[in-house]
Amino acid sequence: MRKLALSDDILLKVDKPARYIGNEVNSVKKNPADVDIRFCMCFPDVYEIGMSHLGIQILYDMFNKRPDVYCERVYSPWPDLSVIMKEKKIPLFALETQDPIRDFDFLGITIQYEMCYTNIIQVLDLSGIPLLATERTEEDPLVIGGGPCTYNPEPIADFFDLFYIGEGEVVYDDLFDLYKECKKNGLSRHEILVKMAALPGIYVPQLYDVTYNEDGTIASFTPNVEGIPSRIEKAIVMDTSKIGYPAHPVVPFIKATQDRVVLEIQRGCIRGCRFCQAGMLYRPTRPRDVNELKAMADEMLKSTGYDEISLSSLSSSDYPDLKELIEFLIENYEKKGVNISLPSLRIDAFSLDIMSKVQDIRKSSLTFAPEAGSQRMRNVINKGLTEENILEGAGMAFEGGWQKVKLYFMLGLPTETEEDIKGIPELAEKIARRYYEIPKDQRNGKCNITISTSFFVPKPFTPFQWVPMCTREQFLERAKLVNDTVKEQLNKKSMKYNWHHADVTILEGILARGDRKIAKALLRAYELGCVFDAWDEYFDVEKWNRAFRDTGIDEDFYTVRPREKDEIFPWDFLDCGVSREFLYREYERAQQETVTPNCRMACSGCGALKYKGGVCVENKN
Amino acid sequence: MKIRIKFSKHGCMKFIGHLDIMRYFQKANIRAGIDIAYSEGFNPHQVMSFAAPLGVGITSDGEYMDIRVNSTRSTADSIKALNDVMVDGMEILEYKKLPDDSKKSMSVVALADYYMYPKDEDEMFTDITVLSNKIAKFMAQPTILVTKKTKKSEKEVDLKPHIHAFNVDFYNSRQEECLNQCAYFLSVTTGSEVNIRPELVVSAFYDFCNAEFKEEAFQIHRQEVYALENDKYIPLGSMGENIEAAE
Numbered sequence: 001m002r003k004l005a006l007s008d009d010i011l012l013k014v015d016k017p018a019r020y021i022g023n024e025v026n027s028v029k030k031n032p033a034d035v036d037i038r039f040c041m042c043f044p045d046v047y048e049i050g051m052s053h054l055g056i057q058i059l060y061d062m063f064n065k066r067p068d069v070y071c072e073r074v075y076s077p078w079p080d081l082s083v084i085m086k087e088k089k090i091p092l093f094a095l096e097t098q099d100p101i102r103d104f105d106f107l108g109i110t111i112q113y114e115m116c117y118t119n120i121i122q123v124l125d126l127s128g129i130p131l132l133a134t135e136r137t138e139e140d141p142l143v144i145g146g147g148p149c150t151y152n153p154e155p156i157a158d159f160f161d162l163f164y165i166g167e168g169e170v171v172y173d174d175l176f177d178l179y180k181e182c183k184k185n186g187l188s189r190h191e192i193l194v195k196m197a198a199l200p201g202i203y204v205p206q207l208y209d210v211t212y213n214e215d216g217t218i219a220s221f222t223p224n225v226e227g228i229p230s231r232i233e234k235a236i237v238m239d240t241s242k243i244g245y246p247a248h249p250v251v252p253f254i255k256a257t258q259d260r261v262v263l264e265i266q267r268g269c270i271r272g273c274r275f276c277q278a279g280m281l282y283r284p285t286r287p288r289d290v291n292e293l294k295a296m297a298d299e300m301l302k303s304t305g306y307d308e309i310s311l312s313s314l315s316s317s318d319y320p321d322l323k324e325l326i327e328f329l330i331e332n333y334e335k336k337g338v339n340i341s342l343p344s345l346r347i348d349a350f351s352l353d354i355m356s357k358v359q360d361i362r363k364s365s366l367t368f369a370p371e372a373g374s375q376r377m378r379n380v381i382n383k384g385l386t387e388e389n390i391l392e393g394a395g396m397a398f399e400g401g402w403q404k405v406k407l408y409f410m411l412g413l414p415t416e417t418e419e420d421i422k423g424i425p426e427l428a429e430k431i432a433r434r435y436y437e438i439p440k441d442q443r444n445g446k447c448n449i450t451i452s453t454s455f456f457v458p459k460p461f462t463p464f465q466w467v468p469m470c471t472r473e474q475f476l477e478r479a480k481l482v483n484d485t486v487k488e489q490l491n492k493k494s495m496k497y498n499w500h501h502a503d504v505t506i507l508e509g510i511l512a513r514g515d516r517k518i519a520k521a522l523l524r525a526y527e528l529g530c531v532f533d534a535w536d537e538y539f540d541v542e543k544w545n546r547a548f549r550d551t552g553i554d555e556d557f558y559t560v561r562p563r564e565k566d567e568i569f570p571w572d573f574l575d576c577g578v579s580r581e582f583l584y585r586e587y588e589r590a591q592q593e594t595v596t597p598n599c600r601m602a603c604s605g606c607g608a609l610k611y612k613g614g615v616c617v618e619n620k621n
Numbered sequence: 622m623k624i625r626i627k628f629s630k631h632g633c634m635k636f637i638g639h640l641d642i643m644r645y646f647q648k649a650n651i652r653a654g655i656d657i658a659y660s661e662g663f664n665p666h667q668v669m670s671f672a673a674p675l676g677v678g679i680t681s682d683g684e685y686m687d688i689r690v691n692s693t694r695s696t697a698d699s700i701k702a703l704n705d706v707m708v709d710g711m712e713i714l715e716y717k718k719l720p721d722d723s724k725k726s727m728s729v730v731a732l733a734d735y736y737m738y739p740k741d742e743d744e745m746f747t748d749i750t751v752l753s754n755k756i757a758k759f760m761a762q763p764t765i766l767v768t769k770k771t772k773k774s775e776k777e778v779d780l781k782p783h784i785h786a787f788n789v790d791f792y793n794s795r796q797e798e799c800l801n802q803c804a805y806f807l808s809v810t811t812g813s814e815v816n817i818r819p820e821l822v823v824s825a826f827y828d829f830c831n832a833e834f835k836e837e838a839f840q841i842h843r844q845e846v847y848a849l850e851n852d853k854y855i856p857l858g859s860m861g862e863n864i865e866a867a868e
Contacts, residue, residue, distance in 0.1 A: 002632065002633065002709070004633055008678065008740065008837070008840075009837055011636055012636075012677065012678050012837065017636040017677070018636055018637055018638075018641065021633040021636055022633070023632075023633050023634070023708050023709055023710065024708070025645075025648065025649075025652075025706075025708055251648060253637045253641045253644075253645060254637075254641055255641075255644070301651075302651075302652065303652070304648060304652070305647070305648025305649060305650070305651035305652040305706075306648060306651075307647065307648075307651070337659050337665050337666075337667075
């Protein structure tokens with residue numbers, strides 16, 4: 001019987017011991033002695049969040065298909081356990097074998113959001129791996145990062161030996177083969193890293209030097225060894241039949257945030273919303289073959305025993321064979337008690353018809369994401385949704401029996417005026433009025449409109465990467481204006497308004513467009529006790545302020561400073577397929593309030609055409 | 622058709638709580654291709670109920686779950702199909718058809734057997750004869766009064782009528798966790814009306830001996846669960862019949 005890393009005493013004391021014992025359905029068992037490479041995959045947040053992530057499931061499945069690799073998993077221990085581990089000096093361990101992570105060849109960390117950066121440091125710390133890459137020895141695992149935040153890896157560059165930029169399906173096989181060969185030939189850690197840095201999509205931070213101008217902006221970014229590229233291009237899968245999927249996903253014992261089969265129907269998005277980083281990073285849009293998807297759905301439902309399946313993509317309504325796929329799922333699985341959970345679809349006759357088949361209309365709500373309140377503002381951000389679309393969709397839904405509506409907006413968008421802000425509650429009011437147009441005897445009491453706003457954070461590789469973000473006070477003024485306007489409206493009793501905390505947004509803004517200088521503030525914040533910053537109950541703005549103060553970081557430099565057209569950004573050495581010229585053109589069109597057509601309507605020359613696939617070549621044999 | 626399934630729970634699975642074990646079996650039934658019946662309504666769920674929820678940290682060879690199926694394979698085939706999709710530490714031991722008019726297992730549970738063994742050295746077990754004598758004296762008391770604490774109240778209970786057996790025995794687990802392990806064997810009243818936890822008895826015994834009782838120093842293991850039928854305690858599993866061929 002497998003021995004656990006934690007004693008019964010500890011496991012019975014902490015919340016949800018199932019987070020730490022492994023042994024889940026479909027988790028992979030191998031004898032570590034039979035493999036050449038031990039890889040530990042980490043999602044630096046709590047188990048229930050990490051287990052919901054499709055990317056890890058794909059890589060776990062893919063790596064373990066190799067007989068010479070054993071891939072295991074680890075997540076951030078919840079604070080009740082991390083305190084005990086520190087006190088009793090228990091090293092962080094992988095779930096499968098319960099072996100210390102320090103004994104592995106690789107520690108892979110997926111970096112999905114900025115607010116997990118201190119958790120990354122904690123994972124290294126609890127593992128007993130030196131926090132800075134330059135201080136690691138031949139005994140330590142190679143720490144490799146992947147995921148969306150690696151499109152600006154600089155704030156966390158010091159903590160990683162290497163980053164994998166792009167989609168995991170492409171280069172990992174070569175990386176493992178190279179590692180084996182290097183080990184066989186007795187190469188040193190440094191030599192191995194230099195060789196890896198020559199692979200496409202691989203970035204080894206310590207092999208690049210950054211110099212700064214007097215004003216703190218970047219003067220140069222150059223390799224400090226021969227034979228590695230000065231610009232690193234993302235790895236991308238162009239043959240959609242090669243996009244990985246976990247045929248046997250690991251099924252947690254405890255309820256995960258996403259506790260169902262997830263079917264990835266396409267990568268990328270045709271829409272080109274100017275605030276959206278994912279919409280730029282994953283170009284071109286690559287829909288998967290619908291027949292392959294049907295077979296995958298069947299296989300995953302059978303291998304897991306889940307009674308729910310959901311579709312995943314950035315914009316499911318744009319998937320060409322959506323109708324066929326959903327009808328297949330309903331026809332084949334609904335009778336068997338399988339729930340079809342729909343992603344947020346564009347509200348129209350088709351989606352309402354489907355929703356009425358798979359959901360309880362009275363309980364379910366409609367979701368609209370207009371993102372901005374006025375048409376002018378929506379043109380600035382290139383969000384194609386119009387007021388007519390929304391009112392027509394809501395009208396149809398209300399007639400069909402729905403009465404709950406959720407609306408998502410952003411505040412603090414570039415060029416935003418008071419009128420744009422007031423447009424948010426005004427749009428909600430129009431929707432409410434549309435509901436009350438239905439005769440009283442035909443409607444079901446009050447309607448229920450929830451308005452949620454988040455604060456806008458400019459992200460790298462978007463047309464808004466140049467813009468200053470709002471200050472904390474400006475954000476809160478805007479939220480207050482929405483709140484006050486809601487209260488003045490006729491149908492205020494049918495509305496509820498939620499807004500986010502501004503402090504977290506400011507931090508996210510600093511980290512999103514930060515440079516290497518930020519690393520020391522991250523370290524300081526961790527020393528001061530910051531961890532689980534994505535969790536309201538643990539986020540402590542005072543500690544963060546102190547960390548920036550102690551390390552001489554000027555927060556405003558990263559957030560509210562306007563950036564010149566040709567400033568060298570920390571992430572400029574990466575090539576995500578979309579050109580900087582395109583992004584700047586889009587930035588200018590935003591200022592002119594001009595909408596850019598989506599990829600299916602017309603090509604706007606973003607640069608992703610060079611990959612010669614997906615939507616770029618649709619209907620053009 | 623009603624089916625009663627008996628299973629064991631060992632190793633790290635003892636950390637998975639009752640509700641999660643239910644969710645685990647809902648998925649396992651699908652993976653094993655059990656033709657389980659669903660309830661009516663907008664959110665149909667599998668018709669499934671458990672005899673006596675097991676606390677976190679306790680291992681067992683005597684867990685019972687009742688399900689309703691539309692059709693079934695033989696007992697042997699069903700056990701194999703389920704065991705093929707089990708994780709380490711979970712094993713299906715019985716799969717039996719119940720008479721249509723049988724009551725829910727939950728409502729007939731009356732008694733359970735437990736082993737309780739020290740995880741490390743325990744002075745009490747140095748001399749088995751001495752220990753057995755102490756237990757005999759403990760059991761010879763006219764009443765064994767303890768205070769039972771619930772979330773809401775405290776009340777005094779006499780344990781004596783609820784202890785059907787209490788002695789020293791050797792425990793051998795199915796899954797090699799331990800062999801010939803000296804343990805307390807207890808047979809105590811179980812069910813929805815009166816439910817006596819074995820550690821309550823052993824704790825009272827340690828008080829009686831003026832010894833310190835540390836709950837976390839023991840591993841509790843449930844061996845079997847019984848119903849009372851015609852004044853006789855019979856294992857829940859014996860209330861059903863093996864299925865010879867698919868029906």
